[in-house]
Amino acid sequence: MRTTVSAPTPVVVAIDGPSGTGKSSTSKGVAARLGMAYLDTGAQYRAITWWMLTRGIDPADTAEVAAAAEKPEIVSGTDPLAPTITVDGTDVSTPIRGAEVTGAVSAVSAVPEIRARITGLQRSIAAEAARSGAGIVVEGRDIGTTVLPDADLKIFLTASPEVRAARRSGELGGPQDAARLAATRADLVRRDTADSSRTASPLARAADAVELDTADLTLEQVIERVGAMIEERRSA
Numbered sequence: 194m195r196t197t198v199s200a201p202t203p204v205v206v207a208i209d210g211p212s213g214t215g216k217s218s219t220s221k222g223v224a225a226r227l228g229m230a231y232l233d234t235g236a237q238y239r240a241i242t243w244w245m246l247t248r249g250i251d252p253a254d255t256a257e258v259a260a261a262a263e264k265p266e267i268v269s270g271t272d273p274l275a276p277t278i279t280v281d282g283t284d285v286s287t288p289i290r291g292a293e294v295t296g297a298v299s300a301v302s303a304v305p306e307i308r309a310r311i312t313g314l315q316r317s318i319a320a321e322a323a324r325s326g327a328g329i330v331v332e333g334r335d336i337g338t339t340v341l342p343d344a345d346l347k348i349f350l351t352a353s354p355e356v357r358a359a360r361r362s363g364e365l366g367g368p369q370d371a372a373r374l375a376a377t378r379a380d381l382v383r384r385d386t387a388d389s390s391r392t393a394s395p396l397a398r399a400a401d402a403v404e405l406d407t408a409d410l411t412l413e414q415v416i417e418r419v420g421a422m423i424e425e426r427r428s429a
């Protein structure tokens with residue numbers, strides 16, 4: 194008798210949540226373990242913001258930002274072990290993490306023309322990953338609600354602002370004094386408020402998303418829980 198081992202069904206997974214909840218680390222970790230592609234949609238918004246800033250475009254000038262939305266070519270590499278992001282062929286993975294881009298990204302990403310452009314890119318990357326058989330984990334703010342409303346699995350990560358500020362502050366190294374933690378918390382809450390209150394596709398939990406509070410879980414525990422949910426969908 195011949196036994197055939199069938200490949201797992203390719204699934205599309207949407208992981209959303211505010212800053213510092215563990216979206217990137219969880220998505221990369223779980224995608225690497227399960228042989229799936231990975232897309233960091235925040236990196237795309239950061240990349241287009243970087244392009245605007247390098248061209249001298251004021252992020253608060255909505256009309257100018259909108260007029261330039263189609264101009265830069267943004268390419269995302271989806272290997273979770275080595276994700277890449279380029280703008281017009283330039284590797285921008287380092288500069289997009291700087292304070293200047295972080296301070297401007299919420300204003301740029303609130304512009305509807307920017308969202309339409311980036312959402313189109315995201316949908317074509319997800320469709321290609323589904324076609325290839327690998328499936329994909331896409332993380333961001335509006336993936337489950339707007340970008341991929343038909344995703345096979347939607348997860349919304351949460352954690353208190355205090356926990357998220359401690360994580361972000363820890364990434365920067367050095368002494369973790371109270372003033373620094375308070376400043377990190379304030380920056381993070383400011384960005385979450387801007388992202389949640391914009392009109393165009395705000396940060397929101399989809400009605401059919403599974404909510405997971407990561408505050409008292411290690412990253413390994415979060416990856417295991419999310420991995421188990423994906424495996425369940427793959428075999429369904």
Ligand SMILES: Nc1ncnc2c1ncn2[C@@H]1O[C@H](COP(=O)(O)OP(=O)(O)O)[C@@H](O)[C@H]1O
Pocket residue numbers: 210211212213214215216217218219360361364407408410411412413415
């Ligand atoms: N469950 C967790 N416990 C402790 N630290 C975590 C956990 N999840 C993520 N981190 C750390 O918190 C920081 C922010 O995580 P990240 O994945 O970048 O969040 P997000 O993509 O939601 O902004 C990183 O330094 C990461 O290693």
Ligand SMILES: Nc1ccn([C@@H]2O[C@H](COP(=O)(O)OP(=O)(O)O)[C@@H](O)[C@H]2O)c(=O)n1
Pocket residue numbers: 211212213217234235236238239298299300302303332333334335336384388
């Ligand atoms: N799907 C997404 C992803 C990110 N963004 C925007 O991009 C910014 C940067 O996203 P990010 O995921 O890199 O942010 P952090 O990892 O710093 O939390 C967010 O603050 C949002 O303004 C968005 O509007 N929609």
